[in-house]
Amino acid sequence: MTELYSEQELVRREKIMKLLSLGVNPYGEKYAVTHHAAEIISRFDALEGRLIALSGRLMTIRSHGKASFANLQDESGQVQIYLRQDEVGEESYGIFELLDIGDLLGVSGEVFRTRRGEVTVSVKKWSLLAKALRPLPEKWHGLTNVDLRYRQRYLDLIVNPEVRKVFILRSKIVQGIRDYLNNRGFLEVETPVMHTLAGGASARPFATYHNALDMGLYLRIATELHLKRLIVGGLEKVYEMGRIFRNEGISTKHNPEFTSVEIYQANADYEDMMVLTEELVSSVAFSVCGSMQLDCQGQTLDLTPPWPRLTMLEAVKKFAGIDFREIGTAAEAVPAARQKGLTVKDGTPRGEVINEIFEEFVEPHLFQPIFILDYPVEVSPLAKRRGDDPAMTYRFEAFLGGSEVANAFTELTDPIDQRLRFEQQLSRRAAGDEEAHMMDEDFLQALEYGMPPTGGLGIGVDRLVMMLTDSSSIRDVILFPTMRPRE
């Protein structure tokens, strides 16, 4: 017994040799398909007695000697087929007996209903489109090994029908976002994925190298700074949906590459972005899921706008019992945080302390849609300062199902303040914070030509898809999540 192949693989390889000796190509030509499985069942009354053709994967075989039943699965679902020796002929039936579960077939025949009421295709002609050399996972439990499901997603898609639904839904969500924005005059643009400077977010980038130019490059961690350059350039409503890369840990909410959509609108501010966010999300949910009330981790998430708004200071006061309007300095803020049990380094700026308390004591309580407004300037280096409180910015995040789904602000257009913010980030970088922003002179130069007042919004598409498909892990909404290679 060779160790290369399992018994079942050997058997299937032998069957290929038999097929070839019978003059059958195990990897056949395209089959002229007229219908899909689900359609044959749903439109049975119109199709009964008619000749149709479909192709799909053989999922079950029930052989009765000189006749066989089987189930054929295509993208739409499964339909039963029925094959009789006296219908297709002895030779054809003999070849059918060399088939295995997993093989790809094209069949044509007449639609009828069996005694037991099952809509079935009575096969008159069929051909082999692809012989499967490996057996499929078990038909009742499907593939549950999470590792294998992600590594061999094609198997997951074949044997777990609900997985296919999630990814079809994802595609519709992405299309729905595009439709919504395109219909409102936004221009979809494409900006570089490889950056000489990784900016626009606090994250560690992936580094790569360009040989001909002899220089290092980073994969983008955000699309923000290029899209704002386009606003400077006079494009008033732009967006980009695309892949972002962050060199960080992997979790049920984080994949190293993920999809964001960033939206920028000139002559707008974060108030406009709030309306845009709740309308975009709720209308996409309605068009894709048919409802604004979603099942989400055993609870009902109601996306009907308008969503409540709470400032970060109000939220912190409400859930942590600390009123930062009365705590104006870092020297006071740090002990207040420690009193709540947080470990905070000496010299942590007030804004960062507020943010940490928010994340620790407020975020776990958020489930229904809510906008948290007015983030501290220290954690918002690209957002405009509030006119009434320069320590805070016109920034909000939208939380859905307890997860941050959108981040937006009235953009900082003042090049002098922007330079100051970058310098503050640089000093944090010098202090060892690898996620602090880098100085982007090229971007500052663009701002110095003048940028109109602008509202900007970023939405984590994967997390939105998680919400709308009730998925608890980001890996369940990414076809091929990042994995360590096997062996």
Place this chain on the structure above:
RNA sequence: GGGCCAUUAGCUCAGUCGGCAGAGCACCUGACUUUUAAUCAGGGUGUCGGUGGUUCGAGUCCACCAUGGCUCACCA
């Protein structure tokens, strides 16, 4: 990176106190022309994740390693 858990047949999983490696599906042989988790009669197909160790004897106990899951940390 820390903690906990998992890894046994192609797949889903059992495996008691350390004593011959098991079941269902799939697969193989045979029967069967309306079955549908088809049925009936027979067949076990295996580097028990890897490497060491303890032991008369290890799937089982110990150590280390690998991969994955959950979780904490980190991070939007």
